Amino acid sequence: MTSELLSLTAAQAAERTRAGDLDPRELWDLYRERAGADDLGAYLWLPDDAPEMDASGPLGGVPLAVKDLFCVEDVPSTSGSRILEGYRPPYTATSVRKLVDAGAPMLGKTNMDEFAMGSSNENSGYGPVKNPWDESRVPGGSSGGSAAAVAAGLAPWAIGTDTGGSIRQPAALCGIVGLKPTYGAVSRYGMIAFASSLDQCGPLTRDVTDAALLFGQMTGRDPCDSTSLDYPADPRLPSAERLDGLRFGVPKELLDTEGIEPGVRAVFDTTVKRIEELGATVEEIALPHSGHGLAAYYVLAPAEASANLARYDGVRFGIRAEAPDLLSMYEETRAQGFGDEVKRRIMLGTYALSSGYYDAYYGQAQKVRTKIADDFRAAFERVDLIVTPTSPTTAFPLGARTGDPLAMYLSDVLAVPMSLAGIPAISIPGGLADGLPVGVQLAGPAFSEFEICDAAYALERAIGFGDLPWK
Amino acid sequence: MEVASARQYEPVIGLEIHVQLATDTKMFCGCELSFGLDPNTRTCPVCLGHPGVLPVPNRRAIEFGLMIGLALGCEIAPRSIFHRKNYFYPDNPKAFQISQYDVPLCSGGELAGVRVHRAHLEEDAAKLVHAGESGRIHGAEASVVDFNRAGTPLVEIVTEPDIHSAAEAAEWARLLRETLRALGVSDVNMDEGSLRVDGNVSIRPAGEATLGVKTELKNMNSFRFLERGLDAEIARQEGILREGGQVEQETLHFDNRTGALSSLRSKEEAHDYRYFPEPDLVPIAPTEAMIEMARAAIPELPLARAERFERDHDLPADSARLLAFRGEQGDFFEAALAVSPSDPRTLANYVVNDVPPGSAATPEAVAKLVDLIGAGTVSRGAAKEVLEVLAAEGGDPEQIVADRGLGAAGGDELGAIVDQAIAENAGAVEKIREGKDQAIGAIVGAVMRQTKGRADGGEVQKLIRERIGA
Ligand SMILES: [Zn+2]
Numbered sequence: 001m002t003s004e005l006l007s008l009t010a011a012q013a014a015e016r017t018r019a020g021d022l023d024p025r026e027l028w029d030l031y032r033e034r035a036g037a038d039d040l041g042a043y044l045w046l047p048d049d050a051p052e053m054d055a056s057g058p059l060g061g062v063p064l065a066v067k068d069l070f071c072v073e074d075v076p077s078t079s080g081s082r083i084l085e086g087y088r089p090p091y092t093a094t095s096v097r098k099l100v101d102a103g104a105p106m107l108g109k110t111n112m113d114e115f116a117m118g119s120s121n122e123n124s125g126y127g128p129v130k131n132p133w134d135e136s137r138v139p140g141g142s143s144g145g146s147a148a149a150v151a152a153g154l155a156p157w158a159i160g161t162d163t164g165g166s167i168r169q170p171a172a173l174c175g176i177v178g179l180k181p182t183y184g185a186v187s188r189y190g191m192i193a194f195a196s197s198l199d200q201c202g203p204l205t206r207d208v209t210d211a212a213l214l215f216g217q218m219t220g221r222d223p224c225d226s227t228s229l230d231y232p233a234d235p236r237l238p239s240a241e242r243l244d245g246l247r248f249g250v251p252k253e254l255l256d257t258e259g260i261e262p263g264v265r266a267v268f269d270t271t272v273k274r275i276e277e278l279g280a281t282v283e284e285i286a287l288p289h290s291g292h293g294l295a296a297y298y299v300l301a302p303a304e305a306s307a308n309l310a311r312y313d314g315v316r317f318g319i320r321a322e323a324p325d326l327l328s329m330y331e332e333t334r335a336q337g338f339g340d341e342v343k344r345r346i347m348l349g350t351y352a353l354s355s356g357y358y359d360a361y362y363g364q365a366q367k368v369r370t371k372i373a374d375d376f377r378a379a380f381e382r383v384d385l386i387v388t389p390t391s392p393t394t395a396f397p398l399g400a401r402t403g404d405p406l407a408m409y410l411s412d413v414l415a416v417p418m419s420l421a422g423i424p425a426i427s428i429p430g431g432l433a434d435g436l437p438v439g440v441q442l443a444g445p446a447f448s449e450f451e452i453c454d455a456a457y458a459l460e461r462a463i464g465f466g467d468l469p470w471k
Numbered sequence: 472m473e474v475a476s477a478r479q480y481e482p483v484i485g486l487e488i489h490v491q492l493a494t495d496t497k498m499f500c501g502c503e504l505s506f507g508l509d510p511n512t513r514t515c516p517v518c519l520g521h522p523g524v525l526p527v528p529n530r531r532a533i534e535f536g537l538m539i540g541l542a543l544g545c546e547i548a549p550r551s552i553f554h555r556k557n558y559f560y561p562d563n564p565k566a567f568q569i570s571q572y573d574v575p576l577c578s579g580g581e582l583a584g585v586r587v588h589r590a591h592l593e594e595d596a597a598k599l600v601h602a603g604e605s606g607r608i609h610g611a612e613a614s615v616v617d618f619n620r621a622g623t624p625l626v627e628i629v630t631e632p633d634i635h636s637a638a639e640a641a642e643w644a645r646l647l648r649e650t651l652r653a654l655g656v657s658d659v660n661m662d663e664g665s666l667r668v669d670g671n672v673s674i675r676p677a678g679e680a681t682l683g684v685k686t687e688l689k690n691m692n693s694f695r696f697l698e699r700g701l702d703a704e705i706a707r708q709e710g711i712l713r714e715g716g717q718v719e720q721e722t723l724h725f726d727n728r729t730g731a732l733s734s735l736r737s738k739e740e741a742h743d744y745r746y747f748p749e750p751d752l753v754p755i756a757p758t759e760a761m762i763e764m765a766r767a768a769i770p771e772l773p774l775a776r777a778e779r780f781e782r783d784h785d786l787p788a789d790s791a792r793l794l795a796f797r798g799e800q801g802d803f804f805e806a807a808l809a810v811s812p813s814d815p816r817t818l819a820n821y822v823v824n825d826v827p828p829g830s831a832a833t834p835e836a837v838a839k840l841v842d843l844i845g846a847g848t849v850s851r852g853a854a855k856e857v858l859e860v861l862a863a864e865g866g867d868p869e870q871i872v873a874d875r876g877l878g879a880a881g882g883d884e885l886g887a888i889v890d891q892a893i894a895e896n897a898g899a900v901e902k903i904r905e906g907k908d909q910a911i912g913a914i915v916g917a918v919m920r921q922t923k924g925r926a927d928g929g930e931v932q933k934l935i936r937e938r939i940g941a
Contacts (some may be wrong), residue, residue: 077522190523194752226751227750310557311565313566316519316521317522351745353746354743
């Protein structure tokens with residue numbers, strides 16, 4: 001019974017609970033017990049008591065793991081940082097509230113890179129997360145806890161956030177599905193900000209159907225978020241079996257990126273063949289400025305972060321260091337509370353915004369960002385969707401890149417351009433390379449999530465991945 | 472050879488005015504505005520700068536900003552943007568202030584000959600209270616923060632350096648305050664900090680065009696202190712230059728009690744605010760309809776009203792300004808004028824000098840009194856007494872005149888009093904006949920004393936001349 005329950009996708013489980021064939025409490029107990037026995041470091045907090053169970057909503061009472069970056073009223077919310085140790089927000093993030101209201105009670109808070117800065121989850125202030133496929137390897141990041149929990153069957157589904165790949169890359173490395181929505185499609189209110197102009201939250205799920213189901217309940221304009229927009233389409237679940245008539249583009253510049261592992265390349269090439277077999281055309285396209293995406297990203301995101309993280313000053317919440325005067329209190333609190341990578345990015349960002357350097361760094365990076373968005377716009381005149389590997393590599397060993405920030409940053413080289421352009425992209429498992437999952441990324445124009453999910457669904461069926469480490 | 476100490480200097484002053492807007496709620500959250508409430512009772516996660524919160528602009532604040540910009544003759548930017556101004560301080564909960572930087576809502580206006588450089592929207596800081604003798608954060612035993620004020624909508628108005636004396640600066644700031652008051656966009660209370668004026672001051676040898684090194688002067692919380700502070704700073708700079716020194720660019724704090732200026736920070740300590748566009752907000756793009764609504768909401772402004780009083784009612788410039796720059800008295804004047812349009816100057820004089828705001832007198836009563844003077848029923852001297860009663864107790868002027876016997880002396884009564892005065896002032900009569908006309912004053916004075924001011928001075932002179940044949 002247990003393994004049968006466990007093998008249900010979230011959408012399948014919701015269908016049963018809504019039909020009255022399954023008590024959602026049974027589902028809760030199963031996952032709460034598994035989450036409690038988590039030995040991957042995937043969770044940072046679990047509730048003591050079961051919530052009121054209600055299977056009547058569209059999400060059927062299927063429990064949801066929530067990245068620790070989301071504020072939840074009275075629940076520890078640290079964004080993976082020691083500086084917010086003990087912090088319990090006085091309010092709940094809009095996206096979490098919407099999902100709970102739609103019938104997905106919160107199962108727990110998941111581990112992450114501190115303030116979402118990282119690609120391996122090793123920057124967490126509360127210890128790393130292990131990849132359930134190989135516990136000596138990283139799960140990716142920054143939503144590493146959410147990805148590992150879903151892949152290991154410690155949660156039916158999860159939400160995470162993606163600033164420059166933080167949903168897609170861990171989804172790829174853990175062999176699950178991760179969807180980064182269009183910027184503005186989902187409210188950011190209550191998401192502890194990393195880089196405000198890039199942050200978006202989205203689902204991490206076992207399959208594309210679950211991702212579409214969860215995403216459909218997250219969207220919409222929020223009066224608390226001036227940058228959020230009404231979603232222009234009604235939610236729907238994917239059903240396409242073929243890709244007839246669709247045009248796919250493979251961006252030359254991104255595929256030429258140095259460091260794409262042969263195993264990743266092989267899975268990608270196979271996937272492209274499958275796309276053609278399903279009736280779509282595949283052509284090479286140009287995204288001429290995408291090669292500069294990572295450089296622009298590592299100016300813009302740290303610049304915004306340097307301001308977003310300035311509020312952690314020891315005055316109102318989180319930890320406060322005892323010090324003889326105000327300046328030392330600020331310095332000591334931040335020295336103790338932030339990890340190395342966060343400090344590195346605050347320094348980078350502060351420098352990029354400094355008087356005399358602004359134009360050369362921040363101003364220039366904004367121009368590159370505009371060019372990259374223009375590149376995508378032009379590309380979508382020719383093709384419907386763009387396909388790339390999600391990450392140049394499979395999951396790498398714990399500790400392999402902690403001493404080399406630039407190598408770590410390269411993990412997101414294929415994911416960052418879409419973030420800069422604000423467009424949606426999904427990562428689905430394409431197959432295995434040396435026993436480790438490889439993700440394939442599909443990107444489309446703004447607000448094309450359901451079209452992307454349709455194509456990803458057809459491809460998912462053709463690939464027939466279905467593997468998860470506990471199966 | 473010119474001696475440095477004899478050289479004349481010209482002050483060059485620009486003002487920066489922070490105006491707290493009288494909206495119902497704060498600039499970027501739904502908290503009510505408040506003054507004098509218990510600390511930290513008007514706060515929410517947004518204005519406390521909690522993790523994950525986002526600002527949502529207050530539409531009313533933008534409308535008020537548009538009204539101010541239009542009233543000052545500014546251009547309205549089709550798309551103005553908010554920036555983050557980064558600095559650490561306990562009164563700044565996010566460690567950045569949301570303000571406007573290179574594209575402000577309003578730019579390039581003018582008020583009474585002083586050009587307005589810009590007017591932009593921003594949010595106010597929280598209030599710090601320091602325990603201990605220093606009263607400042609350095610040396611405080613403890614400091615506490617009241618976030619009720621944090622996030623209050625502000626418009627910052629920056630003038631060009633078009634002002635050339637402290638008195639002129641204070642006068643212009645008064646006009647600006649009355650203009651803002653007329654717009655109804657702010658309480659403009661300097662005591663409570665809803666209007667805060669900082670000055671940028673430099674001096675240069677009279678007649679030269681280049682600007683000297685400027686200092687910024689803060690904490691002048693009344694027009695009197697503004698004038699005193701600016702004068703003190705002008706004198707300080709003159710002293711430095713006369714001794715052959717150089718003015719340093721710095722920010723100065725004016726102590727209201729001692730009149731002393733102390734340095735808050737030097738140029739080296741100036742912040743690098745690392746402005747960048749606020750990614751959590753979209754540009755403000757006012758529609759034509761919004762701009763037209765804001766324009767339509769602007770009432771007649773004090774400057775225009777003063778000009779109208781001068782032009783249409785032939786008032787002297789100073790009383791026209793006094794009435795126009797004190798909106799309540801201007802309204803009183805106009806209400807009285809509607810009843811009695813015959814003598815605006817007398818009416819204006821009474822409203823300015825004799826019926827303070829909040830007195831018991833009604834515009835109708837003051838108007839009626841002016842009519843009684845015009846009809847010769849009450850003398851101007853007696854009218855002053857009637858005004859005192861009106862201001863203190865209210866009532867009907869005709870009744871007051873009757874009850875107190877203040878009716879103008881005239882006819883046989885006045886004739887008899889004049890005859891008596893002539894008889895008692897033979898010396899004065901002689902002098903008048905010798906051509907020393909001013910001697911008539913003694914006789915007039917005697918008549919006035921006798922009538923207790925109820926007689927009309929012109930009438931009395933006429934009677935005297937008739938009787939002595941001069
Ligand atoms: Zn508030």
